[in-house]
Amino acid sequence: MSTEEKAAAAASAANGNGNGNGNGTAAQGLSIVARTQGQLVRRRFFRHRGAMISLTILVLVILLAYTSIGFAGIPGWWIWNYYTPGKVVNRGAPTLSLWPTFLGGDGFAIGEHPFGQDDLGRDYFALTMRGAQISILIAFVVGIVGTLIGVIIGALAGYYRGWVESGLMRFTDVMITIPILVIAAVLGQKFGGAGPLVLAIVIGLVLWTGLARLIRGEFLSLREKEFVEAARALGAKPTRIIFRHILPNTVGVITVAATLLIANAILLETALSFLGFGVRAPDTSLGLLVSTYQNAFATRPWLFWWPGLFIITIALTVNFIGDGLRDAFDPRQNRVRA
Amino acid sequence: MSAQAVPTPSSYEHLLDVHDLVMEFPVKGGGIFRKVIGKVQAVSGVTMYLDAGETLGVVGESGCGKSTTGRAILQLHKPTSGSVTLRGKELTTMSNEDLRGVRRNLQIVFQDPYASLNPKMPVNDIIGEALKIHGLWEKDGLDRVGDLLKLVGLSPEHGNRYPHEFSGGQRQRIGIARALALEPEVLILDEPVSALDVSVQAGVVNLLEDLQDTLGLAYFFIAHDLSVIRHISDRIAVMYLGKVVETGTRDAVYNEPKHPYTVALLSAAPEADPNSERSRQRIMLTGDVPSPLNPPSGCRFRTRCWKAQDICAAEEPPPIDHGGGHLVACHFPVTDISKETASAALHAARGFSSGDPREGRQEALRRVESVESALDIAKGPVGGGGG
Amino acid sequence: MTVPPTTPPDDVPGGSVYGPAAEEATELFQIYEPPDGAELAAARGKSISSVGSVEVLKVEDLTVGFPTEDGLVRAVRGVSYSLHEREVLGIVGESGSGKSVSSMAVMGLLPKGARITGDISFRGTNILSMSKQEQRSLRGRKIAMIFQDPMTAMNPVYTVGFQLAEAVLSHEVMSKKAAMARAEEMLNLVGIPQPKERLNSYPHEFSGGMRQRAMIAMAVINNPDVIIADEPTTALDVTVQAQILEKLIEVKDAFNAAIVLITHDLGVVAGMAHRTLVMYAGRPVELGKTEDVFYSPRMPYTAGLLGSIPSAGETGRLRPITGAPPSLINLPDGCPFSPRCPLATDICRTVEPELAPTDAPDHLGACHHWDRLAAAPDPTAFFRTESEARR
Numbered sequence A: 001m002s003t004e005e006k007a008a009a010a011a012s013a014a015n016g017n018g019n020g021n022g023n024g025t026a027a028q029g030l031s032i033v034a035r036t037q038g039q040l041v042r043r044r045f046f047r048h049r050g051a052m053i054s055l056t057i058l059v060l061v062i063l064l065a066y067t068s069i070g071f072a073g074i075p076g077w078w079i080w081n082y083y084t085p086g087k088v089v090n091r092g093a094p095t096l097s098l099w100p101t102f103l104g105g106d107g108f109a110i111g112e113h114p115f116g117q118d119d120l121g122r123d124y125f126a127l128t129m130r131g132a133q134i135s136i137l138i139a140f141v142v143g144i145v146g147t148l149i150g151v152i153i154g155a156l157a158g159y160y161r162g163w164v165e166s167g168l169m170r171f172t173d174v175m176i177t178i179p180i181l182v183i184a185a186v187l188g189q190k191f192g193g194a195g196p197l198v199l200a201i202v203i204g205l206v207l208w209t210g211l212a213r214l215i216r217g218e219f220l221s222l223r224e225k226e227f228v229e230a231a232r233a234l235g236a237k238p239t240r241i242i243f244r245h246i247l248p249n250t251v252g253v254i255t256v257a258a259t260l261l262i263a264n265a266i267l268l269e270t271a272l273s274f275l276g277f278g279v280r281a282p283d284t285s286l287g288l289l290v291s292t293y294q295n296a297f298a299t300r301p302w303l304f305w306w307p308g309l310f311i312i313t314i315a316l317t318v319n320f321i322g323d324g325l326r327d328a329f330d331p332r333q334n335r336v337r338a
Numbered sequence B: 001m002s003a004q005a006v007p008t009p010s011s012y013e014h015l016l017d018v019h020d021l022v023m024e025f026p027v028k029g030g031g032i033f034r035k036v037i038g039k040v041q042a043v044s045g046v047t048m049y050l051d052a053g054e055t056l057g058v059v060g061e062s063g064c065g066k067s068t069t070g071r072a073i074l075q076l077h078k079p080t081s082g083s084v085t086l087r088g089k090e091l092t093t094m095s096n097e098d099l100r101g102v103r104r105n106l107q108i109v110f111q112d113p114y115a116s117l118n119p120k121m122p123v124n125d126i127i128g129e130a131l132k133i134h135g136l137w138e139k140d141g142l143d144r145v146g147d148l149l150k151l152v153g154l155s156p157e158h159g160n161r162y163p164h165e166f167s168g169g170q171r172q173r174i175g176i177a178r179a180l181a182l183e184p185e186v187l188i189l190d191e192p193v194s195a196l197d198v199s200v201q202a203g204v205v206n207l208l209e210d211l212q213d214t215l216g217l218a219y220f221f222i223a224h225d226l227s228v229i230r231h232i233s234d235r236i237a238v239m240y241l242g243k244v245v246e247t248g249t250r251d252a253v254y255n256e257p258k259h260p261y262t263v264a265l266l267s268a269a270p271e272a273d274p275n276s277e278r279s280r281q282r283i284m285l286t287g288d289v290p291s292p293l294n295p296p297s298g299c300r301f302r303t304r305c306w307k308a309q310d311i312c313a314a315e316e317p318p319p320i321d322h323g324g325g326h327l328v329a330c331h332f333p334v335t336d337i338s339k340e341t342a343s344a345a346l347h348a349a350r351g352f353s354s355g356d357p358r359e360g361r362q363e364a365l366r367r368v369e370s371v372e373s374a375l376d377i378a379k380g381p382v383g384g385g386g387g
Numbered sequence C: 001m002t003v004p005p006t007t008p009p010d011d012v013p014g015g016s017v018y019g020p021a022a023e024e025a026t027e028l029f030q031i032y033e034p035p036d037g038a039e040l041a042a043a044r045g046k047s048i049s050s051v052g053s054v055e056v057l058k059v060e061d062l063t064v065g066f067p068t069e070d071g072l073v074r075a076v077r078g079v080s081y082s083l084h085e086r087e088v089l090g091i092v093g094e095s096g097s098g099k100s101v102s103s104m105a106v107m108g109l110l111p112k113g114a115r116i117t118g119d120i121s122f123r124g125t126n127i128l129s130m131s132k133q134e135q136r137s138l139r140g141r142k143i144a145m146i147f148q149d150p151m152t153a154m155n156p157v158y159t160v161g162f163q164l165a166e167a168v169l170s171h172e173v174m175s176k177k178a179a180m181a182r183a184e185e186m187l188n189l190v191g192i193p194q195p196k197e198r199l200n201s202y203p204h205e206f207s208g209g210m211r212q213r214a215m216i217a218m219a220v221i222n223n224p225d226v227i228i229a230d231e232p233t234t235a236l237d238v239t240v241q242a243q244i245l246e247k248l249i250e251v252k253d254a255f256n257a258a259i260v261l262i263t264h265d266l267g268v269v270a271g272m273a274h275r276t277l278v279m280y281a282g283r284p285v286e287l288g289k290t291e292d293v294f295y296s297p298r299m300p301y302t303a304g305l306l307g308s309i310p311s312a313g314e315t316g317r318l319r320p321i322t323g324a325p326p327s328l329i330n331l332p333d334g335c336p337f338s339p340r341c342p343l344a345t346d347i348c349r350t351v352e353p354e355l356a357p358t359d360a361p362d363h364l365g366a367c368h369h370w371d372r373l374a375a376a377p378d379p380t381a382f383f384r385t386e387s388e389a390r391r
């Protein structure tokens, strides 16, 4: 008998006997609309107010940074660029005014240099935007590089166990025991001049450890799950088990860890620039701006505050988005027999 | 020259033959080197067989190695020693590549209907995966999945849904459909109905019986519920601490149990009848299961057996045929069950009655203690009831 | 079960380790004599009927809802029951009918989003109107819970003794040493040998049965008045199950506690419960003395449930209830069982029946047509033939 015949025969047998939760009736217990996991995740994410607000703000910041002064040769809409020095007006104070006149302010005005000017008379808005561009670039490249390495190492260690695990985890442990700042500083010293992209990749090579441990833990517990055992019983090869069964179930963890990694990367870049190991002049980053003007804090605070504000905004919004994603991926949220 | 002289590859006695299967898990200590400090003897020399179209019910104490035996048959755990043959082909020495082919004939259904389905996969993928792995997925793949869904009493429209949208009983059906996709000959069912209410349970049991009738499947059915086992099995194997202590046809084992553990087990099975349930005698076994890290010498049941004699500690009882393939591994098989029940009860009570009752109680505790300390359960990170 | 009921000796409040056993020793011996049905029945009868008159727990019109994507999941829709000293109330019913959720509500263990209404009173005071502080001190001390999986309920990184002592210290002021002594006493009580040494063991070093006993010890260490046991023996084999249940009964009688026993195993309920509550789609559909519920069910679902148990004599097909359980978000109009019920008539599809007294005042059923079951000599068989006629 072919499968089809067999199946049909047994199906008629099963139904003919009016089997328990048989055909027609089963549908009644399932009257809710079928929804894919992705749809569920999206819906929950869209409901998370903090995450949605953060996402909007982050997108606006990115748009602002990249369209205002342009990027990679494409011109932006802002009148100044970030490298041409000019005449310092009014000690370089910001001309931006947001206080309406009826509250005793100067009324709403953008002025010539809304964020002010630096020592050389460069437009500080343009500089801040350049800094934001670079910092965002670094953040996301680090996010991608770090996540990739972390996931690969964590997955291999968690899935294969044995000497593969011992080897990889010993290596991870060593990486963890050396303070990140030290490694990054050494590498930054060497590669800092090679441009922000290289710097980002270097930071990514340092920041994967936490993620690797997390993913390994996830893999260790998932590989013992019965559905993975079932796949093995079906004869699935390791690659299939890793990519089709275990990885999809760690997406939540990975996404959350990646957002945290991004926020971390921004802060690490700031710290490195602060110490002079990050992006080098004439290019700039938010961290470099902050560190350059830390001494101007008392006299010309705007030079410190504007880039600082953007650092905080980016780090916070990314964190909130991570929160939202974590909730959206939380499997406990769909524990319903509807 | 004659045809008989050539041994055909298909000359085998039983569809599935398990011979002297041993499964040990190393227990590692702490520290950097994680030295092996002991072995969990989860399965110690299990021999059983399964013929086409029949059901072998497997029962026994929690942690006695039922699930481990099932997984070792499937080669999900590589057995420490022993042989498993399917249609005469040895599985334990097979390469992973060859095993992949054999898996088509040997499938498993798990206990937990919630943990055994990948939550991120729609039902069509869960069931179709088997076909894809074995290169059987063709244009009509979805239709075949639809047929399988119908076979287990679901409808093909359910295929696009995710596991969390189904009830426990329906999920268990999906698990069965997945196992059936490759048209296996042997299905290992590890407590497939334990998590379900009796009505849903009855539906799943009926389904399994229908499938057996139409597809000729053989079942290796593990369960704690003795009434379900009695209903579905043709033959029964009773396990205790990694060994099969009694095996035989259903009627032989249920009506004339010969091993003291079987007698105790059957006497403890609850019945859904308040009056008989409350007035019935049952045998209480004193003490816990001895540790599989350090099993007792001789008969492994002797530490809790009311009939134990010196020989039980010295010699391991071999399985002896009591007629019709009713194998019992006991030096003093049970003949009269009601007498046995009383004597077991007496045995349990004796500790409480020697002179001062307080001392009696302490004496009983001491006895159990000595058993326990001999077994030394406390050492080693091994859970007894892991499933 | 072989050990007869134990009542606490008057002089030792809460009972002592040796007290009950010491008292019963000679009696035990008699019961173990070759079986004499009548005598045994009398002994068992005594154990099963020794319910106190003091009401300890009263649950009234409890409802629990979970707001979700797809709408409100009405997991519990009006559960009421009361529980007396030394009573065992068995709760059975379909998977997902709200058995666990209703007990979690009593324990205050539901997730934050859950919407709870109704009254839960403990010895006359409403728990839900107490302050959080008072609630906390009540739960865990006076109302304790035994979970199905002891491994998840116990912390793997602390010793059993530490966890037991912690359970005492979180509700009572006493020295650590005294708490440990108490823990040892409890382990002894639940029949764990060498309790003193075992205090230093970690949960994973116990076998499944021992862990479940340690859970019982933890649940009763504060001398609770109510013990809620949610499928305490589902993962265990029947011999270990019998031991555990016996311990539970022994402990309950020693402490004058009441037990809510949730399980799928109707045999366990038959043997232990004084009264049985049957749940369907979030509602109690039948409540009565266990014998009444088992021998003369007054709600078709109960009859169907009893009819689907495999029986020793029969080898034919089992008889599950046809159809699937209803969606808790989108319940059918009228009686939730009506799409599957062979006795359903038009009124069933429009009016949901109340849980009301049937032929006996203490036997409640939620069915418009319970009298049809009452009229049948064997309600279970009646349900079966009616169902088959419907096909």
Ligand SMILES: Nc1ncnc2c1ncn2[C@@H]1O[C@H](COP(=O)(O)OP(=O)(O)OP(=O)(O)O)[C@@H](O)[C@H]1O
Binding pocket: B025, B026, B040, B041, B042, B060, B061, B062, B063, B064, B065, B066, B067, B068, B069, B292, B382, B383, B384, B385, B386, B387, C208, C235
């Ligand atoms: N991977 C493992 N590593 C170490 N020990 C194990 C492992 N798997 C099982 N064991 C041990 O082997 C023994 C047998 O376990 P098994 O799960 O086969 O029991 P079981 O008969 O299925 O019990 P249950 O009825 O509780 O499911 C137990 O003592 C268990 O702790």
Ligand SMILES: Nc1ncnc2c1ncn2[C@@H]1O[C@H](COP(=O)(O)OP(=O)(O)OP(=O)(O)O)[C@@H](O)[C@H]1O
Binding pocket: A335, A336, A337, A338, B168, C066, C068, C073, C075, C094, C095, C096, C097, C098, C099, C100, C101, C102, C111, C328
């Ligand atoms: N946190 C939650 N959010 C949404 N729905 C829930 C939640 N917890 C439980 N439910 C739903 O409430 C219903 C009742 O669940 P409950 O766990 O009480 O069932 P049960 O009667 O104990 O079933 P079982 O016998 O299978 O244990 C189920 O449909 C379940 O899906």
Ligand code: SF4
Binding pocket: B259, B260, B261, B299, B300, B301, B302, B303, B305, B306, B307, B308, B309, B312, B317, B329, B330, B331, B332, B333
């Ligand atoms: S061999 Fe001895 S100890 Fe073992 S079961 Fe038989 S009588 Fe009991």
Ligand code: SF4
Binding pocket: C299, C300, C301, C335, C336, C337, C338, C339, C341, C342, C343, C344, C345, C348, C353, C366, C367, C368, C369, C370
């Ligand atoms: S009320 Fe009607 S539908 Fe509901 S159980 Fe009774 S007879 Fe059946």
Ligand SMILES: [Mg+2]
Binding pocket: B066, B067, B068, B190, B386, B387
């Ligand atoms: Mg098992």
Ligand SMILES: [Mg+2]
Binding pocket: C099, C100, C101, C230
């Ligand atoms: Mg439950």
